[in-house]
Amino acid sequence: NFLYHLSVEDPEKRKNMSTLDVLKQLVTEEGFATLYRGIVPVLESLCISNFVYFYTFHSLKAFRTASRDQNALKDLLLGSVAGAVNVLTTTPCWVVNTRLKMKGIKGSTNAPYENLFEGLRYVAQNEGIAGLWAGTIPSLILVINPALQFMMYEGIKRRLTKTYGDLPAIGYFAVGAVAKAFATVVTYPLQLVQTKLRHGDRNTNLPPNAGTIEMLLYLLKNHGAAGLFRGLEAKLLQTVLTAALMFMAYEKIAKFVTSLLVRQIARK
DSSP, rough: OHHHHHHHSOOGGGOOOOOHHHHHHHHHHHHGGGGTTTTTHHHHHHHHHHHEEEEEEEEHHHHHHGOOOOOOHHHHHHHHHHHHHHHHHHHHHHHHHHHHTTTTTTTSSOSSSSSSHHHHHHHHHHOHHHTTTTTHHHHTTTTTTHHHHHHHHHHHHHHHHHHHHHHOOOHHHHHHHHHHHHHHHHHHHHHHHHHHHHHOOOOOOOOOOOOOHHHOOOOOOOOHHHHHHTHHHHHHHHHHHHHHHHHHHHHHHHHHHHHHHHHHHHHH
């Protein structure tokens, strides 16, 4: 949750503080529980989001593999299409999640709802359907993040399996970590802007309808290039570990399920 403090707060409030310093200060000021604020709706949204993305990506991949022509560019294209479907489907969940995470934080507007479904209903009633898709433009641009991640992952995996054969669990973990780290560093400035737009609060120096470009230029002008990467190390710790574990689990589960199906077919 402290990633959202770093993303949404004015950088001047905790200028020259490292991520670890911010973490310690948050625990001191708001208690240990603040680090896990909004964890239930996050888990709900992650389940929905990962299901939509993986199902779309691998459905498209299965349809494409009939040609036996696999390359990085096609992986990137499939990842982008799957990402766009995921964004258009799940953005409302992440809008509500962002606001729930900031609930109770000093200087932040408290969300008058307690869970994901209450939040979806509240935002739709008070801000209109468009409010549920706040930050969709940077999110659509950010489909390049999982697309780059899958392109890197599939490319490295193909090279390694061609050379060494089937990889051990730690191999899939490492490949997933490298792929996610690359994608996160490349797209982090847009992720920062996305979080600010979803939060719903606006800086007093920006117009209320400020969009992606205005927010990027504001951060660059007032906080320099470093301002565009505020909180990157924390984001890497969070996303790289998550993605590495996800890929490792996916590969092992997929192989297990495939082996079961093969055995059942063989018995028939």
